[in-house]
Structure formats: structure tokens, C-alpha cells
Amino acid sequence: MAFMACALTMVGTTRAAYAQEVVKIGVAGPLTGSAAQSGKDNERGVRLAIDELNAKAFTIAGKPVRFELVSMDDQGDPKAGVSVAQKLVDDGVSAVIGHYNSGVSIPAARIYNDAHVVMMTGASSNPQLTHLGYPYVFRLATNDNVMGGRMALYSAKVLNAQRAAVIDDRTAYGVGVADVFVDSAKKAGLQVVAREYSTDKATDFKAILTQIKSRNPQVVFYGGYYAQAATLARQMGELGINATLVGGDGICSPEFDKLSAGAADKRMFCAQGGAPLDSLPDGKTFRTKFKSAFSADVDTYAPAFYAATLVVADAMQKTGSSKPEVYVKALREQAFTSILGPVRFDANGDWVDAPVTVYQLNSGALTAIAQKD
Incomplete structure (x- = not known):
């Protein structure tokens, strides 16, 4: 026993x-x-x-x-x-x-x-x-300082825009990335002709867009997320605004084309942290x-x-x-x-040398067109 x-x-x-x-x-x-x-x-x-x-x-x-x-x-x-x-x-x-x-x-x-x-x-x-x-x-x-700055430089140097309108959704993300775009745009010689505000629940941008249209921007930067950005793109088309829509990673979603009913094909560019997955x-x-x-x-x-x-x-x-x-x-x-x-983190907890890639909406898909390693 x-x-x-x-x-x-x-x-x-x-x-x-x-x-x-x-x-x-x-x-x-x-x-x-x-x-x-x-x-x-x-x-x-x-x-x-x-x-x-x-x-x-x-x-x-x-x-x-x-x-x-x-x-x-x-x-x-x-x-x-x-x-x-x-x-x-x-x-x-x-x-x-x-x-x-x-x-x-x-x-x-x-x-x-x-x-x-x-x-x-x-x-x-x-x-x-x-x-x-x-x-x-x-x-x-990648943080907004990189993505907002990248899209400002891309708008000025690659898209050759001289006039930009900026809209943000009043969220911490939207305001942050829009503020960086504005600051970087000015340094790049891009004139910010309008700064407007919405919300992350907005479904009607026509009042804002009507004011923006009179300023004749060549790019419209949207600080916010893809669901609202897609609605914005659709309504830009309805009002005859031919400006290119640009934004940060919040609008960089495969869902964008479907939600916008193809309104921004070849006229939407966004920055997203990381290298393209298939690369x-x-x-x-x-x-x-x-x-x-x-x-x-x-x-x-x-x-x-x-x-x-x-x-x-x-x-x-x-x-x-x-x-x-x-x-x-x-x-x-x-x-x-x-x-x-x-992957290595700096003293603040940020990813060191985080890459960022610029995408274009092309025939319904997001296509990588520029990359920083």
C-alpha cells in the first residue's frame, strides 16, 4: 500500500x-x-x-x-x-x-x-x-507622422498637385493624420485651400464638398476611415469634383471600391504601414x-x-x-x-524603421505603387 x-x-x-x-x-x-x-x-x-x-x-x-x-x-x-x-x-x-x-x-x-x-x-x-x-x-x-507626411509629399511631387483640401473626422486618428498632412503639405509647397471637419458617423458630405468645390483643389485629403471615405468619393463624383482622393491607412481597405461603387477608380491613393503582403x-x-x-x-x-x-x-x-x-x-x-x-521597438514602443507603402485604387483593387523600405 x-x-x-x-x-x-x-x-x-x-x-x-x-x-x-x-x-x-x-x-x-x-x-x-x-x-x-x-x-x-x-x-x-x-x-x-x-x-x-x-x-x-x-x-x-x-x-x-x-x-x-x-x-x-x-x-x-x-x-x-x-x-x-x-x-x-x-x-x-x-x-x-x-x-x-x-x-x-x-x-x-x-x-x-x-x-x-x-x-x-x-x-x-x-x-x-x-x-x-x-x-x-x-x-x-507605422505612425501618422510617416503616413501623413508621405501622402503630402506624394501629392506634391508625384501627383503634381498645387492645391489641396483637407477633411478629417474629428477622431484621434483622423485629426492626427490630417494635421501631419497639412504641416507637410505646406513644407512641400502644396497650398491647403480648405480645412473642413466631419464625424466618423457621417453619411452626407455634400455641404462640405460644395464649399470645397469652389476652391478648386486638385487633391482632397481625408483623415478618417474607409466607410466614410467611400461615401465621400461617391458624393465627390455626384458633385462633379474631379480631384484625386488621398488619405492614410484608414481609407486603405479592399472594401473601398465596393462601398464607393467604383467612384474613385484610379483616383484614390493611400499610405499603409508595412510592405505589400505578397512581396x-x-x-x-x-x-x-x-x-x-x-x-x-x-x-x-x-x-x-x-x-x-x-x-x-x-x-x-x-x-x-x-x-x-x-x-x-x-x-x-x-x-x-x-x-x-x-521587429525592434524604440524607447517609446514604436517599431523601428517601420516601412510604409503607397497604394492606388486600380480596377477595384489596391495596387502598391511606391514603397519605402
Whole structure:
């Protein structure tokens, strides 16, 4: 009996030693509303990464780990985002991959940082996010200073525009990228003939566009997201405004052409962080895996959210801990490989040497036409 008791104790000890640790990874974004397509795309990127980690029997400090996805809808709304952030913290997540909207990420970041939970966004581009002094906040994306500036220079030097009108949607993202465009445009010799404001729920731009039309701009820069930008493009056509529509990554979506009913074909240009997916060594493989897993095509930022998840997991493995207080040191100090290319973060948590690509809407598809490595 004593021998059996000892044997059972040893078995129990062995099982405990190899019991899987459950590590919760949160993902937050707009799963409903006008940006739901982007939110679902981002969530799928995280889910694909977690499924792959679990399939290969991932270990941390030699101990088997099972990752668990905790997904929440922030509705693209700052107040809802803060509530979601608190729920994720209360649920014990080790990291949050998100959010999508800068206006949501900025207030939510304080919740995560105060709780010592790593937050890594693959999309939010407002520079303020990584200048809050929060050591647990990271951005695996290009910021608005790069994208807004790139589109101003592109408008002046490549499109040869001399007059620009600017509209933003009053969100943290929209205002931020529009402000950078305006400042950069002036430095490039591009005259800003109008600066107008809307909202991220707007469906009628005709009053604004009527005023803009009289200023005869050659480009209209829109600081905001693709659903509203597509409506704007449609109404520009209805009012006979032949200006080229330009914007940052918020309008750079494959959904744009469908939502605009083709109104801006060959006359819409946008900047997006990262290199074109199919130009990356594993890009086409990722696209195939994604389509197989979800019966859907990659939209925009799924690769970045996928990469962010794997970078976080790599940091855990390098430090032998899933505790953010421990593995955050690796994120701050070490370099990582990813589907996007080399990843290293600066003192603010920004991706060092983040690439940006300019796309043109061409026959219904976004075509890369210029790239900064």
C-alpha cells in the first residue's frame, strides 16, 4: 500500500509538472459598426497565430502552454474601449493585441499600463499613443507622422498637385493624420485651400464638398476611415469634383471600391504601414493559410495582428515567463523576426524603421505603387 501511495504521488507530481499553463491573449477591436470588417480581420490574424502556437505544443521555460483567445468588441468607441480594457484586465489576460482605432487605443492604454498588461496594436497610428510614457504599450505599425507626411509629399511631387483640401473626422486618428498632412503639405509647397471637419458617423458630405468645390483643389485629403471615405468619393463624383482622393491607412481597405461603387477608380491613393503582403517571403503562404482557416481574404491588418501575437509569444519564450512584468523587458531590449520582417521597438514602443507603402485604387483593387523600405 505504501508503495502504491508513493507511486500515485509520483504520478500526480509528474502530471502537475507537465500540466498545461493557460495563457490568455486578449484582442479588442470594432466587431460591429462601420469598421467591423477591419475588426474581424484583425481578430482572425490573432486567432490564426494562437491556433498555430497551440498546434506546435508551445512551451515556456520547458512547460507546456495553451493559449486562449479572449475577444471583445470595442465598437470603435473610446468609452466602450475603456470598459473592454478593464474587462480584459479583470479576466487575467497576459497581453492585448489591439486596439484598431487610435481614439480607442489612447484611453485604453492607461488601463493596460496601470495593470501591467502588455498592449500591442497592429494598427493605431496616432503618434500620441507611444508618447504617453507607458512602458507596456507597443505599436507594430507605422505612425501618422510617416503616413501623413508621405501622402503630402506624394501629392506634391508625384501627383503634381498645387492645391489641396483637407477633411478629417474629428477622431484621434483622423485629426492626427490630417494635421501631419497639412504641416507637410505646406513644407512641400502644396497650398491647403480648405480645412473642413466631419464625424466618423457621417453619411452626407455634400455641404462640405460644395464649399470645397469652389476652391478648386486638385487633391482632397481625408483623415478618417474607409466607410466614410467611400461615401465621400461617391458624393465627390455626384458633385462633379474631379480631384484625386488621398488619405492614410484608414481609407486603405479592399472594401473601398465596393462601398464607393467604383467612384474613385484610379483616383484614390493611400499610405499603409508595412510592405505589400505578397512581396514578403511568407506573404503568399500567409494569405493561403488565412483563406483556408476563415474562408475569407485578408483585408488589411491581419498580418500585423498575427505578427504581434507571435512577437509577444516569442518574448515570453525568451524570458521563460508569461508574466508581463518579466517578458516586457524582452520587448524593450531584444529584436524579433516576423512575417513583416525584423521587429525592434524604440524607447517609446514604436517599431523601428517601420516601412510604409503607397497604394492606388486600380480596377477595384489596391495596387502598391511606391514603397519605402
